[in-house]
Amino acid sequence: MATTATGMAVPGVRARGGFGRAALPYLLSLPALIVCIGILVPFGTAIWYSLQRYNLNLPMLRGFVWFEQYTLLFQSAAFWNTVKVSLLYTFLTVGIELLLGLGIALLLRRSSWLNNALSIALLLPLMVAPAIAALMWKLMTHPDFGIFSYLIGLFGVENFRWASDPSTALLTVVLVDVWVYTPFIMILLLAGLRSLPRQPFEAAELDGVPASFVFFRITLPMLMPYILTAALFRMLDSIQQFDIVYAMTQGGPGNATLVFQVQAYLDFFKNFNVGRSAAMLLVLWLIAHLLSQQFIKQWLRLRERAHGGGA
Amino acid sequence: MYGKERELFAAFARGQLDRRELFRRAGKLGLGAAAASYLLNEASTRALAADFDWQANKGKTVNLLLNKHPYTDAMIANLDNFKQMTGMDVKYDVFPEDVYFDKVGAALSSGSEQYDAFMTGAYQTWQYGPAGWIVDLNEFISDSSKTNPNYNWEDILPNLRASTSWSGVPFAPLGGDGAKQWAIPWGFELNSIAYNRKYFDDLGIQLAKNLPELVEQAKKITDAGKGYYGIGVRGSRSWATIHPGYLSAFANYGASDFTVADGKGKASMNSAAGKEMTALWVKMIQESGPKNWATYTWYNVGTDLGAGASAMIYDADILGYFMNGGDNKEKGNIAYAAFTANPAATAPTPNVWIWSLAMSNHSPQKDAAWAFMQWASGTEHGLFGARQMDFVNPVRASVWKDEAFRTRIGKSYPGYLEQFDASAPGSKIYFTPQPLFEAVTTQWAATLQQMVANEVPVDEGLDQLAASVDDQLQQAGLG
Numbered sequence: 001m002a003t004t005a006t007g008m009a010v011p012g013v014r015a016r017g018g019f020g021r022a023a024l025p026y027l028l029s030l031p032a033l034i035v036c037i038g039i040l041v042p043f044g045t046a047i048w049y050s051l052q053r054y055n056l057n058l059p060m061l062r063g064f065v066w067f068e069q070y071t072l073l074f075q076s077a078a079f080w081n082t083v084k085v086s087l088l089y090t091f092l093t094v095g096i097e098l099l100l101g102l103g104i105a106l107l108l109r110r111s112s113w114l115n116n117a118l119s120i121a122l123l124l125p126l127m128v129a130p131a132i133a134a135l136m137w138k139l140m141t142h143p144d145f146g147i148f149s150y151l152i153g154l155f156g157v158e159n160f161r162w163a164s165d166p167s168t169a170l171l172t173v174v175l176v177d178v179w180v181y182t183p184f185i186m187i188l189l190l191a192g193l194r195s196l197p198r199q200p201f202e203a204a205e206l207d208g209v210p211a212s213f214v215f216f217r218i219t220l221p222m223l224m225p226y227i228l229t230a231a232l233f234r235m236l237d238s239i240q241q242f243d244i245v246y247a248m249t250q251g252g253p254g255n256a257t258l259v260f261q262v263q264a265y266l267d268f269f270k271n272f273n274v275g276r277s278a279a280m281l282l283v284l285w286l287i288a289h290l291l292s293q294q295f296i297k298q299w300l301r302l303r304e305r306a307h308g309g310g311a
Numbered sequence: 312m313y314g315k316e317r318e319l320f321a322a323f324a325r326g327q328l329d330r331r332e333l334f335r336r337a338g339k340l341g342l343g344a345a346a347a348s349y350l351l352n353e354a355s356t357r358a359l360a361a362d363f364d365w366q367a368n369k370g371k372t373v374n375l376l377l378n379k380h381p382y383t384d385a386m387i388a389n390l391d392n393f394k395q396m397t398g399m400d401v402k403y404d405v406f407p408e409d410v411y412f413d414k415v416g417a418a419l420s421s422g423s424e425q426y427d428a429f430m431t432g433a434y435q436t437w438q439y440g441p442a443g444w445i446v447d448l449n450e451f452i453s454d455s456s457k458t459n460p461n462y463n464w465e466d467i468l469p470n471l472r473a474s475t476s477w478s479g480v481p482f483a484p485l486g487g488d489g490a491k492q493w494a495i496p497w498g499f500e501l502n503s504i505a506y507n508r509k510y511f512d513d514l515g516i517q518l519a520k521n522l523p524e525l526v527e528q529a530k531k532i533t534d535a536g537k538g539y540y541g542i543g544v545r546g547s548r549s550w551a552t553i554h555p556g557y558l559s560a561f562a563n564y565g566a567s568d569f570t571v572a573d574g575k576g577k578a579s580m581n582s583a584a585g586k587e588m589t590a591l592w593v594k595m596i597q598e599s600g601p602k603n604w605a606t607y608t609w610y611n612v613g614t615d616l617g618a619g620a621s622a623m624i625y626d627a628d629i630l631g632y633f634m635n636g637g638d639n640k641e642k643g644n645i646a647y648a649a650f651t652a653n654p655a656a657t658a659p660t661p662n663v664w665i666w667s668l669a670m671s672n673h674s675p676q677k678d679a680a681w682a683f684m685q686w687a688s689g690t691e692h693g694l695f696g697a698r699q700m701d702f703v704n705p706v707r708a709s710v711w712k713d714e715a716f717r718t719r720i721g722k723s724y725p726g727y728l729e730q731f732d733a734s735a736p737g738s739k740i741y742f743t744p745q746p747l748f749e750a751v752t753t754q755w756a757a758t759l760q761q762m763v764a765n766e767v768p769v770d771e772g773l774d775q776l777a778a779s780v781d782d783q784l785q786q787a788g789l790g
Contacts, residue, residue: 056420057442057746061788072786078779143602144620164546164603166764252548253605254761269416271750272438 043285049278056272069279078255078263079280086259086284089170089245090238090291093177094231100178101185101230102223108186109193119190126183130176134247137176138163163249166256173257176244181237185230192226193219224302232295239288260284316340316350353392363459365686368679369398375683376418376429377403378411381633382498382666383430385700386687393686399679408551409608419444424673427680431669433475433485434550436493437744439669441479446670447491451681462685466707471496474740475667481745481789482571494667495688496706498629501661501734502559505616505631506623508646510539518623522560522591522652525625529599532622541599543612543621544592548760550752551609554742556625557592557759558662560652562741564588568751569743575790576745578780580755581773588652590769593762605760617641625650627664628730629703635724636701647726649733660737665706704731747787751780 053065073079104122108115125133140146141162152160163172196219204214220227242261245251251258251266260280267277319336342350377383383405390401404426406414412435418426419439431439439445451457452464464472473486475494504525506518514535519525529541545552561567566585569576579585596604601615613630615621617639624631628647635645649659668684670677686692690709696702697716705711720727742748758776761767767775784790 055746055787057438058787059442138606159602161602161605164605166761166766169605249606250548252757252760253764254757254766266753269413269420270753271747272416272420272442273750 046278046282049274050282052275054273054275056274065275069275070283073276073279073283078258081255082258082260082263082280083283083287085170085255085257086239086241086287089174089177089241089257089259090235092170092174093181093238093241094234096174096178097182097185097234098227098231100182102189102227104182104186105189105193106219108190111194119187122186123183125180126187128180129243130180131243131247133180134173134176134244137172137179138248141172163257164253166253169249169253169256173245173248176248177238177241180244181234185234188230188233189223189226192223196222225299225306228295228299228302232292232299235291235295236288239291240284316342319350362461365397365459365682368676368682371676371679372400372402373427373676373679373683374425375401375403376415376426377405378430378666379405379407380430380666381629381701382696385696385702386692388700389692389695393683396686397682399682401683408610419671419673422673424671424675426671427674427676428668428670428684430497431494431667433494433663433665433667433740434554434742434744434748436475436667436669437477437748438746440477440491440493441746444672445493446672446674446677447493448495448670448681448684449492451677451685452492457678457681458685459689462689463707463709466690466709467496467688468706468708470739471499471663471665471706474663474665477744480574482569482574482576482743485740485744494665494669495684497666497668497688498702499663499665499704499706500627500629501663501704501731501738502555502626502650503628503631503659503661503730503734504623504625504648504650505628505634505645506648507539507616507619507621507641507644509641509644510537510619510622511646513537518648520651521654522563522588522595523654525650525652526591526595526598529595529623533599539619540601540615540621541623542595543601543607543615543624544596544604544626545609545612546596546600546604546607546756546760546763548605548753548756549608550749550756552756552759553752554662554664555609555627558741559650559660560592560625561585561588562660562662563652563656565653567741567743569745571743576743576784577790578751578777578784580780581770581777586770586773589759589762589773593759593769596763597765600763604763616645628661628727628734629701632703632724632727633701645724647724647730649730658737659734660741661734662741663738665740745789747780747783747789750783754779 050069051064051066052062053068054062108119108122128136141148143149143159143161143164146162149160149162161168163169200218200222201214204218240261241259242265245257245259245262246265249257251262261284264277264280264284267273267280316337319340337350377386383403387403394400404414411430415429415431415435418429419442431445436445452462458464472492473490475496476486476490476492477483478487478489479491480489504518510532511518514532514537516528516531519528525542532539532541544556564584564587566582566588567579570579571577601607601611601621609626609630612621612624612626613634616624616631617634617637619641631645631647634641636642649661651657651659668688670680670684674680688706690707693702693705693707693710694713694716697705697710697713698719703720705716710716717728742752745751755776758767758772762769762772781790
């Protein structure tokens with residue numbers, strides 16, 4: 001119950017104010033709760049489906065089978081090929097993009113008219129829808145009239161079949177990914193580089209420290225939180241890659257580029273095997289979760305070190 | 312305005328004049344070919360409306376999901392007649408074939424009411440039908456209150472009607488006992504050879520008579536180094552790679568996808584005949600196929616022939632037909648031939664693809680959807696499409712007999728009708744109907760890709776494929 005300035009009780013007012021005050025924390029967290037439910041319901045549904053034999057065009061066979069879908073997956077050589085291809089794709093794309101993104105960010109580190117213009121121009125691939133980028137690359141790597149086929153032909157490489165050959169298909173889709181997403185890493189690291197304190201670099205310059213020492217002992221450690229953040233984002237995206245691979249190869253030739261999302265997509269939308277598709281996606285979630293845990297652990301360790309804790 | 316002219320065409324539609332007389336009188340009235348065609352189509356539509364209440368669904372809007380295809384173009388070109396006759400509106404989304412069936416699968420599996428009717432192939436109904444996503448159209452065809460008495464269902468070629476009906480029992484024959492009519496045939500294609508006559512004349516060669524000869528011939532063409540390659544066939548990781556030339560030749564060698572005993576299926580792609588044929592096919596692609604064969608779809612195979620990048624294709628007959636017209640560089644140079652792949656066989660056995668119209672079970676206005684479907688698959692639209700557009704191959708016997716259509720095809724597409732007549736008797740769907748169609752054929756295409764890339768020998772590849780398919784059948788309780 002509320003009181004007036006003279007201390008008199010005003011019936012009802014206190015109750016409303018008290019209820020409002022008490023409910024406020026719950027009201028503030030309500031949007032988060034709703035979002036959380038919005039995330040958990042589909043996740044729970046996927047788990048539920050993954051425990052069933054559920055094929056849309058064989059409705060009479062639908063039934064609860066516990067972990068049979070997972071057992072069948074783990075016994076399948078095709079599944080392990082998908083794990084291998086997905087991880088390889090992820091490590092190659094993230095690794096190459098980090099190296100290139102860091103290199104470009106270092107080149108553009110100093111703020112100047114030209115560097116600023118270049119950093120904007122280099123962002124253009126990021127604005128192209130990945131599926132469209134894949135179609136562009138499909139044309140550019142056409143063995144008969146593609147510009148890249150022509151260019152490597154100048155170096156004596158004839159009949160290079162890019163995405164049409166199992167031995168080079170993964171490399172080709174990785175190249176498209178690198179073209180699209182390197183600017184993302186570049187812009188994050190460029191922002192990181194430009195926000196680093198100047199003093200350590202000025203001190204190193206005064207002391208005549210070699211550039212390699214500055215890079216490996218000052219720049220890189222200070223930039224590491226940014227690198228880890230960029231790598232985490234890209235890793236999560238790469239392991240769930242779909243559009244570039246599907247538009248370019250549909251998972252082929254053979255199973256050379258059959259990553260998780262493409263296989264799960266084919267299982268659901270082509271084969272209508274909901275149970276298997278859900279199980280596949282949950283395994284993907286588990287792998288992404290484990291990998292991101294490792295990244296976050298590293299990031300926290302670095303942050304602790306930066307704040308003076310740890311060894 | 313046009314009173315006399317309209318009456319003239321109405322008299323023809325009533326059967327009071329024959330075609331020759333119609334055009335003689337139209338000439339006297341000073342009508343050009345375009346105006347005559349327009350008035351003829353309009354009169355046919357009015358005649359169609361005479362015996363049936365086409366206005367029963369007036370004011371409704373039918374929503375269609377369509378594939379980017381000349382059949383779709385022909386329908387859209389004639390759509391105003393349907394709207395005028397019925398008072399209905401039609402809206403449609405058109406998608407290229409690469410993603411079309413993904414869109415259909417997503418729309419149907421989500422239970423969406425967005426589309427009332429859509430284009431499909433017969434193979435896809437083996438998945439959509441048992442899932443309960445499409446309507447058994449027998450209930451409409453046999454209902455005289457819903458179907459125009461002049462619809463003439465029997466006029467649609469019998470094997471096409473049978474091929475689009477199935478009981479839903481895995482491995483049971485198409486059109487057999489208890490078959491449901493899952494779709495209405497709309498247009499179809501047989502698989503044969505289309506080749507560039509100019510190139511063949513330049514090289515002084517005649518088309519090969521069977522697959523072993525074709526493999527040699529395609530290699531010779533490629534090796535000639537004239538800037539075009541030997542033979543175009545599809546190669547993407549999809550069912551679409553298996554069904555045209557490959558399955559036609561496979562069947563001609565006496566091979567089949569499954570053997571069926573006691574209602575259970577067993578994969579038989581790895582039979583001796585299947586291996587012999589597949590080895591030749593793989594060799595042909597390796598030596599003289601397109602360089603990026605593993606990404607080749609129907610569009611790529613066709614445009615290469617039309618652009619003069621390939622000397623021949625073993626694919627749908629209508630693909631060669633389309634490439635002989637329009638703005639294609641090789642327009643007028645394409646020739647056609649029925650193809651008997653097996654040297655020991657006496658006739659071709661082309662696998663058939665049937666573009667059909669199906670009705671979504673989720674449609675809230677099935678009567679309106681059926682009104683559209685019966686118009687689109689009716690004789691009048693069939694004649695319009697066959698005479699004036701590229702609505703070939705027609706599914707109706709009456710359209711095949713149409714003098715104007717035959718004259719046009721015979722004149723502009725020499726050899727096409729002869730190819731069709733030679734191919735048709737042995738043509739049918741050579742796949743065994745079963746609900747795992749997509750999974751099996753996609754894996755089959757992936758295995759072909761591995762064999763062409765020399766990742767696995769043909770014998771071993773087909774054995775592995777058959778074993779994997781048998782596993783899938785057992786898991787699904789079908790094997």
